[in-house]
Amino acid sequence: MMLASPQRRGELAALLVVLGVLVLLPIGRSSELPVLVAALVGLGLLVRYRSSLLSDAGLRLILILFACYWLPIVFSGFAAVAPAKTWMTALETLRFLPLAVFVAWALRRAEVWPAVHVSIAAICGLWLVDAWIQYLTGNSLGGAPEAERLAGIFGAGNLKLGPVLATLAPFLLLVARERTGRLGLLLAFVALLIPILLAGSRAAWLSYALVCVVFAWRETRDFRRFLPLLIGVLLGVAFSIGMAWRGSAGFGARIERSLLALQGTSAAIDDASAGRLSIWQTAYAMIRAHPLTGVGARGFRYDYPQHAAPxxxxxxxxxxxxxxxxxxxxxxxxxxxxxxxxxxxxLGVTVAIRAWRRARPAQRARAFAPGLALVAMCFPLNTHLAFYSAWWGLFFWWLLALFTAALAAAAQQADGDAANHRGGADQHAP
Known part of the structure; x- marks a missing residue:
């Protein structure tokens, strides 16, 4: 048996570091360890390739997107209500730039992307199995569930199972579709649906619904076929909701609380949204008081009492x-x-969309799952976790790094080489 070359071993190690960020996400701040390794190597890569930062399309995309995320934090620091917190956030988020550069380097070869998709789907699948075990037995790797929600591997004190599963759903659905066809896609849809519903995050429900609508359109690409499929999906969701409502008192309480919004009063809507309406009204007051640079990144909680209702x-x-x-x-x-x-x-959203539209079909195929995950995570007609926080911000940038890596210049070259190779083979074919 031939041993793997040092180059292949290095590529495998780099891939494990990238995946290590996701594997360790449920375990407190331990995911920062692979981030530290990636950031240190990424800094070395930035120094090594500093002369090509603006000429390399992949690095340029990373720099622009990072600037669109990081510069607002810096500008907000000059008039922040809690300057120390804002400037510390600016320093902490600097790690996302070399992380993204490392991911682009680690996944620079087109050939590694099938393994990337399968690995992420497998990690998501393991968390999914753990959530099902918790639902059926009352225990999981994360312990017992929270009183009203499944918590899975994240634990009852860290209720992020629903948002994370909904965000990563494109990877699992895509791999199921590619490996086992439409039946596999249907089974993956059902396997994800129940834990996401029972995890109790209504934002996750909407995110997963968006992912399912996109996959339904991807399967049909024709409105006459899309509408019946969508109706079937909705009926399946309605049936699952009914079953979960009967089988879980906590889920039933979440649904009944959500239905309070139908009363139409401000108090009822606020109760139905778990107080989100009050938070949004206070946020609007903050925006009016600090329109140009805001209260400062991560300064929301400190200025909140100044604008909150009695x-x-x-x-x-x-x-x-x-x-x-x-x-x-x-x-x-x-x-x-x-x-x-x-x-x-x-500007960042515009640049990302333009990069997607200009990409070749093979690049879009690689970027589809992380791109849809980002859309599900950031869809504006929803509620969200904090994008400037350490945990959700890291998850956001990990996905964004995957997206930019899929559209990187090195991947373009790989596509071109593959096309040339096929063309040469065709020319010599009998």
């Missing part, structure tokens, strides 16, 4: 702070980084 449930009289973030990405960006941040984020 008796606001999120104001802690003992600590003098309020809700931790705006729970909605547009309001988070506007309240914490102001109009400057909103313009930068809009």
């Amino acid at each position: 008796g606001d449930r999120f104001v802690d009289a003992r600590t003098g702070v309020g809700a931790s973030h705006a729970h909605q990405v547009v309001l988070e960006v506007l309240s914490e980084t102001g109009l400057v941040g909103f313009l930068f984020w809009t």
